[in-house]
Amino acid sequence: MSLLPKKGFWDRLLWTWRPQTDREAGEAVVANFLLHWFPNRVTLKSLAVRYSLYLGTVLMVLFGILTLTGVVLMFLYVPSVERAYWGIKDLDYAVSFGWFLRRVHRISAHLMVAAVFLHMFRVFLTGSYKKGSAVGSNRPFNWVLGVVLLILTLFLSFTGYLLPWDQLAFWAITVGTNIAASVPLVGEQIREFLLGGTLVGQNTLIRFYVLHVVFLPLALFGVAIWHMWRIRKDGGLAVVEQLRDENRETAPEPPEKTKTWSVLGIASGASVTVMDPSTIREEDAVPSSPFLTTRLVAVTAVTLIVVMLLSIFVAAPLEQPANPEVTPNPAKAPWYFLGLQELVGYSALIGGVVIPGIVLLGLALIPYLDREQRRIGYWFTDKPGKRWGAIGALWGLLWTVGCLAFGIRFPMRSLFPNIESQLFFDLINPASLLLLSFVILYFLVLKITSSTRTAAIATFCAFIVAFILLTWTGTMLRGPNWEFFWPWQPWPTHPIPF
Amino acid sequence: MNEVKPENSESRRGFLRKLTGWLLGVGVVVGSWPLLRALIPNVHYEPPKRFKVGMPEAFTPGVHFLDEHRLFLFRKDNAFHAVSGVCTHLGCTVKFSPFNQDKEMTVRKFTYLSAGEFHCACHGSRFHDEGTNFAGPAPRPLKWFQLELSPEDGQLVVDVAQEVDRDFRLVV
Numbered sequence: 024m025s026l027l028p029k030k031g032f033w034d035r036l037l038w039t040w041r042p043q044t045d046r047e048a049g050e051a052v053v054a055n056f057l058l059h060w061f062p063n064r065v066t067l068k069s070l071a072v073r074y075s076l077y078l079g080t081v082l083m084v085l086f087g088i089l090t091l092t093g094v095v096l097m098f099l100y101v102p103s104v105e106r107a108y109w110g111i112k113d114l115d116y117a118v119s120f121g122w123f124l125r126r127v128h129r130i131s132a133h134l135m136v137a138a139v140f141l142h143m144f145r146v147f148l149t150g151s152y153k154k155g156s157a158v159g160s161n162r163p164f165n166w167v168l169g170v171v172l173l174i175l176t177l178f179l180s181f182t183g184y185l186l187p188w189d190q191l192a193f194w195a196i197t198v199g200t201n202i203a204a205s206v207p208l209v210g211e212q213i214r215e216f217l218l219g220g221t222l223v224g225q226n227t228l229i230r231f232y233v234l235h236v237v238f239l240p241l242a243l244f245g246v247a248i249w250h251m252w253r254i255r256k257d258g259g260l261a262v263v264e265q266l267r268d269e270n271r272e273t274a275p276e277p278p279e280k281t282k283t284w285s286v287l288g289i290a291s292g293a294s295v296t297v298m299d300p301s302t303i304r305e306e307d308a309v310p311s312s313p314f315l316t317t318r319l320v321a322v323t324a325v326t327l328i329v330v331m332l333l334s335i336f337v338a339a340p341l342e343q344p345a346n347p348e349v350t351p352n353p354a355k356a357p358w359y360f361l362g363l364q365e366l367v368g369y370s371a372l373i374g375g376v377v378i379p380g381i382v383l384l385g386l387a388l389i390p391y392l393d394r395e396q397r398r399i400g401y402w403f404t405d406k407p408g409k410r411w412g413a414i415g416a417l418w419g420l421l422w423t424v425g426c427l428a429f430g431i432r433f434p435m436r437s438l439f440p441n442i443e444s445q446l447f448f449d450l451i452n453p454a455s456l457l458l459l460s461f462v463i464l465y466f467l468v469l470k471i472t473s474s475t476r477t478a479a480i481a482t483f484c485a486f487i488v489a490f491i492l493l494t495w496t497g498t499m500l501r502g503p504n505w506e507f508f509w510p511w512q513p514w515p516t517h518p519i520p521f
Numbered sequence: 522m523n524e525v526k527p528e529n530s531e532s533r534r535g536f537l538r539k540l541t542g543w544l545l546g547v548g549v550v551v552g553s554w555p556l557l558r559a560l561i562p563n564v565h566y567e568p569p570k571r572f573k574v575g576m577p578e579a580f581t582p583g584v585h586f587l588d589e590h591r592l593f594l595f596r597k598d599n600a601f602h603a604v605s606g607v608c609t610h611l612g613c614t615v616k617f618s619p620f621n622q623d624k625e626m627t628v629r630k631f632t633y634l635s636a637g638e639f640h641c642a643c644h645g646s647r648f649h650d651e652g653t654n655f656a657g658p659a660p661r662p663l664k665w666f667q668l669e670l671s672p673e674d675g676q677l678v679v680d681v682a683q684e685v686d687r688d689f690r691l692v693v
């Protein structure tokens with residue numbers, strides 16, 4: 024790849040320096056503190072948008088935007104129950120660009136939660152949690168770091184949700200922390216520790232504030248740095264394994280031992296070329312600077328533009344000030360928890376504790392349960408992977424719709440009006456049924472294909488579909504009293520009178 | 522020969538390393554205990570659990586929602602009782618939805634004249650007005666609270682720290 028100098032006006036404006044040779048580009052990376060982040064050369068494959076979708080980069084940019092706007096917001100917000108709400112009102116109406124700051128911060132937070140899920144989906148579907156053949160690679164561990172980042176992102180968003188201290192905030196946190204209280208035995212203690220008391224109040228606000236502005240961002244920053252450093256330790260993005268596979272295929276058979284090989288290994292006069300398929304060929308890679316750096320700048324710019332545009336057109340909501348005496352109807356958690364709230368509607372224990380616990384544990388264990396090492400870095404691995412992915416998605420669709428319809432048409436308590444045992448309803452309900460269907464799917468596919476990767480793809484696709492459907496139902500189809508409404512059915516306008 | 526044998530120095534170094542490790546571990550636990558314990562409050566600056574709600578005559582027969590206390594006060598003739606308005610599922614405030622006409626009902630072997638139902642907005646739990654959950658995810662009946670008359674001024678006193686049975690009535 025040649026690095027021709029460009030001398031037009033734009034080039035001068037945008038580039039203070041342009042490497043003239045590969046060597047110069049490499050030295051720049053070594054000599055520069057910031058560029059040290061990058062390897063000297065990157066493969067063309069790992070630069071492809073089609074593979075990574077650059078979602079990890081988008082996440083880092085969003086985190087940067089959140090930090091920047093968040094620091095400014097800290098100067099304008101007071102975490103006290105008397106003043107928090109009015110501080111936010113002032114942002115909307117009295118502070119220059121306060122509305123914009125608020126919107127940018129809020130939109131970025133929502134996008135970050137969405138992007139963290141999408142990034143996880145792409146890493147899973149391309150099989151990029153697998154170790155591969157690079158020396159010192161431990162991608163499974165980086166996936167675990169990723170799960171930690173997912174949890175931290177959700178917690179950051181959840182703690183920030185309370186800060187406006189309006190009805191939306193207050194009740195979302197009331198419902199959310201009561202989910203924690205349904206943990207057997209220690210639930211009530213956990214809730215009190217989170218709240219700093221028995222009610223959502225000043226203690227809760229200051230706790231969430233400190234977590235939101237100090238503890239969680241620092242933790243997320245630290246783990247994210249570790250996460251990205253690991254990518255280099257793991258020998259680059261997993262897609263590089265494709266090159267190694269190709270090299271292995273095209274590599275000539277190891278030379279047969281002939282008389283030219285002496286006891287010392289090589290007879291004089293014979294020339295040796297190292298045929299190690301794990302080394303990346305020169306022609307498959309380009310210097311990181313400028314090929315990677317320009318792409319990162321472009322992704323940053325696109326992310327910034329999208330956030331700005333959305334912030335101009337989408338308002339940040341602010342409801343009535345928090346009022347512990349009146350529950351809004353319907354009371355909903357933030358959207359990314361509405362799938363859970365839907366399940367919590369069947370059983371707080373199953374939906375709020377067992378299923379999220381199993382999902383998080385299952386996610387963290389994926390790379391250790393599926394250790395197959397073939398075709399790393401390909402979307403859906405191979406043909407059967409694609410087929411079983413589609414079947415899994417269909418399975419997820421049918422079971423989720425089925426369980427939802429069942430739960431709506433035949434509430435468990437009216438099916439079994441004479442049973443009083445809570446344990447019965449905690450064990451037997453649409454949420455546990457859905458969980459069971461996923462377990463069945465996994466072992467069914469494993470039995471048929473005897474491939475952990477294919478079984479994992481099917482189950483994961485079913486999970487994605489269920490997650491989207493449940494979230495959509497909780498967000499769009501649940502009205503007053505958490506009753507079911509089609510999108511075209513109007514909600515009753517008169518609240519049920521007291 | 523008082524030369525230290527290699528194995529000996531090895532085991533001594535191993536011991537020192539272990540000791541350092543243990544000291545560090547214990548130090549971290551001991552050191553973080555006050556940090557964490559300080560975050561569990563000993564004193565709650567929260568509304569009292571026992572409070573006056575007004576003179577009995579101030580409540581007409583029927584159901585009254587005392588919003589600042591999140592509880593329902595029932596009066597029938599001269600008998601009073603108090604039912605919690607906090608949903609036993611995840612803590613939203615329930616709403617009372619009255620019947621057009623009182624109905625005689627038997628719930629869990631308890632026969633009484635029912636005036637309506639409680640509905641919870643968050644996940645659609647429903648309760649009979651004697652507290653029993655009959656629909657939705659709520660795992661337990663609504664609580665009933667102790668009611669008394671204040672000896673000082675005759676006001677009704679609710680004690681939310683003390684639960685009572687469904688047949689509790691305060692007759693004044």
Ligand code: HEM
Nearest residue numbers: 075077078079080082083143151166169170172173260261
């Ligand atoms: C705040 C959250 C996160 C940040 C900032 C982040 C950042 C990144 C970046 C910049 C990359 C490089 C490739 C790309 O852009 O796609 C990456 C790759 C990766 N991420 Fe994340 N990530 C986050 C969350 C997660 C989560 C939730 C998971 C999975 C549970 C995960 C697992 C991985 C793995 C295994 C790779 C290597 C992929 C490969 O080799 O192709 N990350 N991450």
Ligand code: FES
Nearest residue numbers: 608610611641644
């Ligand atoms: S809080 Fe009442 S139904 Fe969930």
